[in-house]
Every structure is written in C-alpha cells, then in structure tokens.
Amino acid sequence: MPKKAAAKTSGKGGKGKGKDGDVQDVSFQMRKVRVEVAKFCSELRIPPELDIEKLFNTKIYDALVENSGKMIFQGDRPGRAGVQALSCILRETCPVYISIRSLFFWRTEVGDEGVASICENCLDKGKNESHNWPGFVHLELFDVKMSALGCQSLSRSLRENIPLRNLVIDHNAIGDEGATHLAEGLRGNSELSFLSMAYCHIGPAGGVVVGEEIVRCTKIKQLKLRGNRIMARGLTAISLNLGKSESLVQLDLSDNRQVEVKEGEVAEVTAASCLISML
Numbered sequence: 001m002p003k004k005a006a007a008k009t010s011g012k013g014g015k016g017k018g019k020d021g022d023v024q025d026v027s028f029q030m031r032k033v034r035v036e037v038a039k040f041c042s043e044l045r046i047p048p049e050l051d052i053e054k055l056f057n058t059k060i061y062d063a064l065v066e067n068s069g070k071m072i073f074q075g076d077r078p079g080r081a082g083v084q085a086l087s088c089i090l091r092e093t094c095p096v097y098i099s100i101r102s103l104f105f106w107r108t109e110v111g112d113e114g115v116a117s118i119c120e121n122c123l124d125k126g127k128n129e130s131h132n133w134p135g136f137v138h139l140e141l142f143d144v145k146m147s148a149l150g151c152q153s154l155s156r157s158l159r160e161n162i163p164l165r166n167l168v169i170d171h172n173a174i175g176d177e178g179a180t181h182l183a184e185g186l187r188g189n190s191e192l193s194f195l196s197m198a199y200c201h202i203g204p205a206g207g208v209v210v211g212e213e214i215v216r217c218t219k220i221k222q223l224k225l226r227g228n229r230i231m232a233r234g235l236t237a238i239s240l241n242l243g244k245s246e247s248l249v250q251l252d253l254s255d256n257r258q259v260e261v262k263e264g265e266v267a268e269v270t271a272a273s274c275l276i277s278m279l
Contacts, residue, residue, distance in 0.1 A: 094125065135164075148174050148178035168194075193247075235256070
C-alpha cells in the first residue's frame with residue numbers, strides 16, 4: 001500500500017495544471033460536481049462537521065486537473081455513509097462530467113453496505129464508448145471491514161461481466177464463504193484478470209474452491225493468496241488444477257499455513273507455484 005498522498009487543493013473549481021503542465025478549465029464540471037456532492041451528503045445526513053463535502057470536491061477536482069482517473073481514500077474518512085454518498089455522486093457524474101476509472105480505499109471503513117453501494121452505483125454502470133470511458137476498471141478494498149456479505153455484492157456484479165479488470169480485497173476476513181461467492185461470480189466473467197485475496201482468512205475449503213473454480217475455470221491471469229490458511233487440502237486442490245488453467249500466469253501462495261501437510265505434498269505444490277509464476 002503506497003504512502004498517504006499530501007493534500008493539494010481546496011476543490012473550489014476553476015483552473016489547474018494537467019500532467020503536461022497545460023492549464024485546464026474544469027469550472028463547468030465542478031459546478032455539476034458540487035451540486036451532486038451537496039445533494040447526496042444532505043440526503044444521507046452526513047454531519048457537516050466531518051467536512052465530507054470539501055473532501056469529495058477536493059478529490060474530484062484533483063482527479064480532473066491531473067487527468068488521473070483515480071480517487072484514493074485512506075484513514076477515517078469518508079466512512080460508511082460517505083462511501084455510499086460517493087458512489088451516488090459518481091453514478092450521476094461519470095463519465096459526462098468526470099472520468100474516474102480507479103477507486104482505492106485503504107484502511108478506511110467501507111463495510112459491506114459501502115461495497116454494495118459501490119457495486120450498484122459504480123461497477124454496474126459498465127463502459128460508455130461514446131465518451132471513450134472504459135468504466136470502473138480498478139478497485140482496491142484494502143482492510144475495509146468487508147465480510148463474505150460484501151463478496152456476495154461483488155459476485156453479483158462480476159456475474160454481469162462488468163469491465164472491472166483488477167480487484168484487490170486484501171486484509172478482509174471474507175473466509176471460505178467469501179471466496180466461494182467470488183468464484184460463483186467469476187464463472188462467466190471474461191474481464192477480471194487480476195485478483196488479490198491476501199490475508200483473507202481463507203481456509204482449506206476455500207482453497208478447494210479456489211483450485212477447482214477460480215484456477216481451473218476463470219480468466220484470471222494473476223492470483224494472489226498470500227497469508228491465508230489453505231493448508232494441505234486446499235494446496236493440493238490448487239496444485240492439481242494448475243495444469244488445467246488456460247489463463248493463469250502468476251500465483252502467489254506464500255506465507256500460507258502448511259500444518260499437517262506431508263513433505264511430498266508441500267514440495268509438489270511449491271514446485272508448481274514457482275513454475276506458474278515464471279510463465
């Protein structure tokens with residue numbers, strides 16, 4: 001997880017410098033943005049003293065003038081209600097007024113309700129070719145208090161073959177149930193190519209699902225499973241299905257508990273993992 005970015009502007013609108021130094025006038029977009037920000041913060045009764053309106057206006061303004069296409073949130077704000085408000089704001093403003101493509105939430109409380117809002121209002125928008133907008137293609141939910149219920153929302157969106165290409169849900173206690181939900185959503189999905197579920201409390205049963213469903217039957221190219229509890233049963237299922245995958249080129253099984261794994265099984269899985277990582 002990158003270091004926290006320094007604060008930049010007030011988000012009042014007007015002119016700013018883009019990546020190449022050219023001055024960009026974003027006042028037209030910001031007029032619409034400020035209206036939507038005020039509207040949804042009011043509807044969701046977000047306390048004014050939290051300064052969430054200012055936070056959103058600033059983040060969106062920075063994304064506009066830098067033409068970065070991304071928004072990053074870290075720490076206490078925006079909170080669960082704030083995330084729901086943000087998803088509604090992006091639903092109303094993308095891609096006509098702003099072109100956000102990537103959302104990052106790092107150690108901020110999104111919760112299952114926030115994940116459901118992001119799925120419904122952002123991910124499910126799909127892409128817009130008339131505005132040359134690919135849709136939301138990158139989502140990071142790093143330690144955001146998400147459970148298997150949040151994975152159920154993600155699964156429903158993934159089932160619709162949304163344009164999401166990269167999904168990071170590290171350090172969320174989704175367990176075997178969450179891994180199963182994601183596997184179900186990925187069965188007919190041809191877009192997602194990178195999935196990271198590090199330190200997600202996935203056990204042997206979840207490892208079997210990963211092996212028989214995600215490794216064997218999906219289009220995932222890079223799969224990160226560091227720091228789980230997959231153990232012998234799960235590791236064996238993954239190992240047996242590596243050769244049946246038509247897309248996987250990188251697999252990270254490091255720092256997984258291997259209690260009660262026979263010596264031969266560990267060697268077999270480790271060798272297969274190294275081989276698949278070098279393709």
